[in-house]
Amino acid sequence: MREFSAQQLQAHLEQSEQQPLLLDVRQPWEYEVCKIENSILIPMSQIPHELDKLDPERETVVICHHGIRSRSVGRYLEHEGFSNIINLSGGVAQWAKTVDDQMATY
DSSP: OEEEEEEHHHHHHHHHOOEEHHHHHHHHHHHHHHOOEEEEEGGGGGGHHHHGGOEEEEEEEEEESSSSHHHHHHHHOOOOOOOOOOEEEHHHHHHHTTTTTTOOOO
């Protein structure tokens, strides 16, 4: 699993020919407050039940509030055979500070 800062992820998204899956693993109420554009929500507790909806070969960026839950989910996905995982270090909190200053915070 790779760890990207918010700025590294922004640059990566701008340069990628194929958009990675932006997988937000927070709770629905958190996702309603703020989210990274084009992300999908699957709460952390639902990941084991939703694995069949995810492509283990697709580059997947795992996102949470500060990067802790997403790191755990990334490790779980790797254990389940996913080969191209990126954890957003610092999560949406860091994204709001360094990439999108219009993003709501909590």
